[in-house]
Amino acid sequence: MKNQAVNATRDRVTIRDVAQDAGVSVAAVSKVLRNAYGVSEVLRAKVEISIEKLNYRPSVAARAMRGRTQTVGVLVIELSNPFLAGVIEEANATLAESNFKALIGIGRSASSIEASMIESMIDNRMDGVLIIAPRISGKILELYARQIPIVVIAHHEPHAKTYDTVNSDDHGGAYLAVEAALQRGYRDIAMLSYDLGDSPPTIVALLREKGYLDGMKAEGLEGRIIRLPSVGADRRAAINDFLAMRDRPRAVFVWSDLDAVPLINAARMCGIRVPEDLAIIGYDNSPMAAIPLVGLTSVDQNAAALGRTAAETLLGRIDGREEARHLLIKPHVEMRGST
Template identity: 65%
Template sequence: MTEQGVGGSGERVTIRHVAKDAGVSVAAVSKVMRNAYGVSDQLRQKVEASIEKLNYRPSFAARGMRGRTYTIGILVIELTNPFLPPVIESVIGHLSDNGYKALVGVGHSVDQIEASMIEAMIDNRMDGVIVIAPRIGGKFLETFAQQIPIVTIAHHEPNATTYDTVNSDDREGARLAVRAMLDRGYRDIAMVGYDSRAAAATEVARQREAGYLDVMKEAGLERQARILRLPPPGEDRSQVLKAILQTRDRPRAMFVWSDLDAIPFLSTCQSLGIRVPEDIAVIGYDNSPPAAIPLVGLSSVDQNPEEMGRVAADLLLSRMTGRRKTQHVLIKPGVVVRKTI
């Protein structure tokens, strides 16, 4: 017996009876019961009316008897960001050492896709989920975390109560980057970010902007502080990068929010005949593998991705084995100085 209820005839009521009465699929009933993302009000009302009519009650004890599957879902925003593979490999390696296998899904920066993939992981009875750099909002993560253990990476949500978070201390990392510039005598320091007006404070870019502004204010340079905006992720940025470098009041030093844009920034400097660091100093964030190539030599903030992955895996393992107290872990970053500053 997996589900039960008391119908008018005394017959055991199952989820299939509810689906038939409501004229929908079993999967649709399951989504309504899980309060899944994207369920319409019309579907919810139809299913809830059938549940009440049939007096259906799921047997949670029977569900618990199904046992573990020893599979973990990893949901990642994309695979093209060179910072992400070391995080994923660290998570998979640590889970493997503890007897778990991992399945990776890509959300493509679309919240509806991310939500549907987490739902699929729940439906496939995975034991837990690690979500890396989600676009989906905290409200939906809270809902999902009531159904399956969740740990997020690169998602700043220190007030979350149902899931754990692991992050580089992005605000402090930005402070370190700007201080490295100040220590070398640069004063006219701007930041290159992106159009984040629709972004939540949970996103790493917003945290890095706050750190940049912190240090500029500490140094008495708040009036000189500038955040130069690139188009949102996914849009062409080449023309904006050129415009930034060709402006008459071009800053003497640039803190670029991520190596994803810092390396194209260096390439644009080269195409325009702008010398780095003689004409403009540049520091990025992520210390991605391309940054360390001698021809590139990009100074950058290292997030310790291997440690982030290990900690996230440990947190998920402990949550799956009964821990309920939420933990929010910040990994200390560090600056790697190369030839661009």
């Protein structure tokens, strides 16, 4: 009854209400929200239960009173993926138009590093965070998003309440890849993915696998997913093993150009003709795919649209918008010589 009275007499639940409901101090609630080191699981659970029950959101007005720094943190999984450069450049240009500076951090595919960097961005009073392909869980992102505006790219969580997502329609893009192969007359079409291990259900590869399987099913064909080693592992031997398979498919859709470009190179190095012996379709339409000597057919995510839309969405969050937005960018297939 006491909590109901608090909510009935106040427009917004405060951090003090959360502390009172959980029976802890305001400082303890703050530590949980910041995911600070040394917080016990018991304390975290008590605070999270109260946050969920009271639907606590930090005050946008209070955040504005602290003043803006005109800085935005951009957290990326790594920089070796050439596709990401186009996303970051367009996001940076869009932010610059509104006089915001972007500061880039690299998460190195480790959730602990990502969490530490987000905390540093909060501590340095950045106005928002743009995160690309995080390993961190959606539950933790929800907690951070109560403290700072967050927009995430390459993270499919359409039911998130406290942060926004901007993605390529990865399911639709994979479906288009299957259709492109079928239009070229191929029916023995496999997908080359990787060992997902304990990856969360929000990752792009999982949506692409579902899109591939749905595309095959729609044609009455049985899908076959062949897996390379997990992210971070050396995949060269596994790619050669795939090429040496006795039942190698006639065509293959590869989850990303990160593996499709090495595959097309390895095929040609060992005398397998592309596309005469093996047709290959990638995903990302990275700059390497368009090089004439590579000539890789690939699904184009529209990196510029992803970066621009994500930056615009984050600026809206910074300006006070609270309702969550989950946007999909429509992909298309760039046909080249590999099919």
